Amino acid sequence: MKDSVDIAIIGAGPAGTTASLFLCREKIPHLILDKSVFPRDKICGDAISGKASDILHKIDSAIHREFKLNTDKFLPCNGILFSAPNGKTLEVPFSNDLSQLKYAAGYVSKRFDFDHFLFRKLDRDFASVIEGAEIKYVAHVQEGIELHYFHEGKNKILTCKLLIAAEGDRSLAARSLGGYKMNPENYSAAVRAYYRNVKGMHSQNFIELHFIREILPGYFWIFPLPNGDANVGVGIPSHIVSQKKINLKDAMQKIINEHPVFRERFHNAELVGEIKGWGLPLGSKRRKISGDNFLLAGDAASLIDPFTGEGIGNAMLSGMKAAEQAKRCMEEKNFGKDFLKQYDEEVFRNCGDELKLSHRLQKLSRHAWLINLFFNKANRSKTLREYLPVVLYNPDNRKILVNVRSYLKLIFGH
Ligand SMILES: Cc1cc2nc3c(=O)[nH]c(=O)nc-3n(C[C@H](O)[C@H](O)[C@H](O)COP(=O)(O)OP(=O)(O)OC[C@H]3O[C@@H](n4cnc5c(N)ncnc54)[C@H](O)[C@@H]3O)c2cc1C
Numbered sequence: 001m002k003d004s005v006d007i008a009i010i011g012a013g014p015a016g017t018t019a020s021l022f023l024c025r026e027k028i029p030h031l032i033l034d035k036s037v038f039p040r041d042k043i044c045g046d047a048i049s050g051k052a053s054d055i056l057h058k059i060d061s062a063i064h065r066e067f068k069l070n071t072d073k074f075l076p077c078n079g080i081l082f083s084a085p086n087g088k089t090l091e092v093p094f095s096n097d098l099s100q101l102k103y104a105a106g107y108v109s110k111r112f113d114f115d116h117f118l119f120r121k122l123d124r125d126f127a128s129v130i131e132g133a134e135i136k137y138v139a140h141v142q143e144g145i146e147l148h149y150f151h152e153g154k155n156k157i158l159t160c161k162l163l164i165a166a167e168g169d170r171s172l173a174a175r176s177l178g179g180y181k182m183n184p185e186n187y188s189a190a191v192r193a194y195y196r197n198v199k200g201m202h203s204q205n206f207i208e209l210h211f212i213r214e215i216l217p218g219y220f221w222i223f224p225l226p227n228g229d230a231n232v233g234v235g236i237p238s239h240i241v242s243q244k245k246i247n248l249k250d251a252m253q254k255i256i257n258e259h260p261v262f263r264e265r266f267h268n269a270e271l272v273g274e275i276k277g278w279g280l281p282l283g284s285k286r287r288k289i290s291g292d293n294f295l296l297a298g299d300a301a302s303l304i305d306p307f308t309g310e311g312i313g314n315a316m317l318s319g320m321k322a323a324e325q326a327k328r329c330m331e332e333k334n335f336g337k338d339f340l341k342q343y344d345e346e347v348f349r350n351c352g353d354e355l356k357l358s359h360r361l362q363k364l365s366r367h368a369w370l371i372n373l374f375f376n377k378a379n380r381s382k383t384l385r386e387y388l389p390v391v392l393y394n395p396d397n398r399k400i401l402v403n404v405r406s407y408l409k410l411i412f413g414h
Contacts, residue, residue, distance in 0.1 A: 005031045005128075007326050008147060008160035010135050010173065013042060014052070014312050015298025016166035017118040018319030019326070021059045024123035026327050031158070032127055033149060035134035035167075039116035043192050043278035044312075046231045047077070047207050047223055048107040048114060050094070050393075051313030055320055063121055073113045075226040077106040080392075081206045084375035085213040085368040087261065091206060092388045105393070108207065108223050108231070114312075138163070138173050144293040144335060145177070161335050163294040164322045166315070169279045171300035178288065178296055184242060186302065188218070188280040188309065190235035191248040194272040198222060198230040199265045210262075212255060215246070217365040220255050220262075229272060232256075235280065235309050237362070249275050282306040283314065283355035284362070286348060290340040295322045303351065307358035307365065314351050321346045 007023065007030035009016045020032045057064040067074055079093035094105030109117075122129060130151060137148035144161040165173030174180035201224050202208070208222040218236030225231055234252040241248065252275065256266045281302035289301040298315030305311070325343040329335050364370060378384045 002146075002157045002159055004143065004159045005029075006160065006330065007031070007162045007164065008033065008145075008158060009164040009166060010034075010147070011166035011168055011171075011298070011300070012036075012038065012119055012122075012129070012131075013115060013166060013168055013298060013315065014118060015300070015315035015319040015322075016164065017115070017122065018055060018059065018316040019164050019166060019297060019322045020122050020127045020319075021118070022320050022323030023326060024126040025059070026323070027126055028323075028327060028330060029126050030128070030326075031130065031160070032122065033130045033133040033135065033147075035132065037131045038119045039112050042111035042115060043190075043276045044111045044231075045190075045192065045207075045221055045223055045233055045235075045309065046108050046110055046114075046225065047310065047312075048074070048109055049310050049313040050105045052316050053105075053107065055313070055316040058320065060121075067107075067117065070117075071226065073117070073226055074107045074109045075205055075224060077108050077207055077224070078204045079105075079206045079389075081202055081208045082375070083208075083210045083261075084371045085211055085216065086372040086375070088372070088375040088379055090375050090378050090385075090388075091202075092385075092392055093204075093206075094393055095389055106207070108205070108225055110225060110231075135167065135172055138165075138176055140177070140292065161293060162326055162329055164297055164319075164326065165294060165300050166297040166319060166322075168299045169281050171296065173294060174296050174300045174302075177291060177294050178300075180287065180302070182279075182281070183285070184238035186282050186284045186306075187238040188235050188282060188304075188306075189238050189241050189248055189277065190233055190280060190309065191252055191275050191277045192231060192233040193252070193275040194225070195230050195232050195266065195269045196228075196272050198232070198269045199267070201230065211365065211368075211371050212259065213368050214254075215251055216368055216371075217362055220252065230269075237282075238279075248277060280304045280309055280311065282359075282362075283351070284359040286352065286355075288344060289318075289347060290325075290337065290343045292337045292340075293335045295325060295340060295343050297322045301347070303347070303355070305355065305358045307361040314355075317350055318347050321350070 009032040012034040083089045133151040145163040210220040223231040284306040289296040297318040303314035
């Protein structure tokens with residue numbers, strides 16, 4: 001016998017749990033399935049942006065408060081330290097006056113902890129949760145969508161009127177319902193590792209992005225973790241990886257073992273666990289993210305910022321918008337693609353411009369000379385340095401960075 005529900009969510013990462021938490025808040029019953037059993041690891045840089053933190057606040061201010069107070073698991077981070085291909089570094093705090101910040105602008109937390117934190121907040125009165133349930137097949141049927149999944153050694157079938165597909169990068173629903181095909185131009189590959197005893201970590205927990213010539217327009221990152229370890233990785237657009245035949249693990253280890261600065265900083269460092277790789281579906285090309293009876297959210301909808309590699313914020317944003325759309329569907333009893341289009345509009349109204357700008361910045365960051373020029377000038381000009389937080393961390397102001405001419409104007413105008 002087939003089970004049936006009105007709303008099913010696949011994936012309990014940030015996109016799926018955010019959708020579920022908003023549905024719980026509206027007292028709308030639904031089912032959420034994940035192939036993993038929580039807590040589980042997710043390969044990630046573990047940097048939680050201000051956008052993600054803001055959405056957490058929208059979900060529930062008490063949950064947000066609990067998150068902010070738990071600094072053992074969620075480390076407040078106050079800015080970014082960049083380095084240019086010529087080795088010049090630049091510190092850009094999230095605000096020119098850190099004491100004026102109401103909340104830390106960002107956090108770093110192992111996804112093992114952050115995702116588990118969200119997962120534990122699901123309200124079981126409205127969210128029926130099935131862990132260890134792997135979706136194997138999805139298709140349209142007369143009632144809506146049929147899901148085939150494997151759970152506790154058995155194949156099971158479920159139908160739903162509305163599917164929120166939030167199963168991440170390798171989403172089956174994105175491919176079989178949304179017609180998604182991976183394009184290396186809109187995709188990045190990355191590896192991540194945890195290291196203990198990395199020297200020279202920033203005293204105010206700045207995350208570090210290093211633009212190293214050999215891996216441009218990608219970067220090498222070092223992010224501080226709450227337990228004193230570091231999340232370390234390399235991310236590079238996939239078409240560059242294939243063009244230059246880069247092996248990401250080798251590229252990262254070469255930086256750690258041979259780069260004059262990092263060789264020193266990693267001298268006594270110890271790898272904790274393995275170096276692991278995963279993909280980043282970038283939001284550099286707008287795609288259709290809904291259709292009859294389904295919505296795609298998070299990585300399943302390719303919403304990762306092409307310049308920074310940040311995806312948790314937009315995963316949570318789309319989860320929230322998916323829940324709002326689900327509520328409208330239930331009220332209007334309409335699950336048709338024309339009605340669901342509102343979801344695409346809502347999502348891209350909130351992050352579309354930002355994604356476009358970041359795509360242009362990603363293209364500009366291919367030019368080592370331009371990054372060097374920028375860092376040299378910023379290091380000399382206090383006015384430019386003070387202006388940077390305003391430009392970098394406010395997507396509306398980032399527009400000034402999107403073409404070489406306005407970029408040069410910014411540099412020479414300050
Ligand atoms: C190396 C790397 C570094 C990154 N660094 C950052 C960073 O520092 N900050 C940032 O904001 N973003 C970062 N990102 C991007 C970020 O990890 C993703 O954008 C984010 O996890 C997307 O959330 P999601 O909920 O859409 O998907 P996911 O977090 O991938 O969650 C998907 C869930 O679906 C489940 N699932 C998958 N398939 C199935 C199936 N068939 N059946 C049932 N369940 C299934 C999985 O178990 C998982 O729990 C990074 C990504 C990578 C690869």
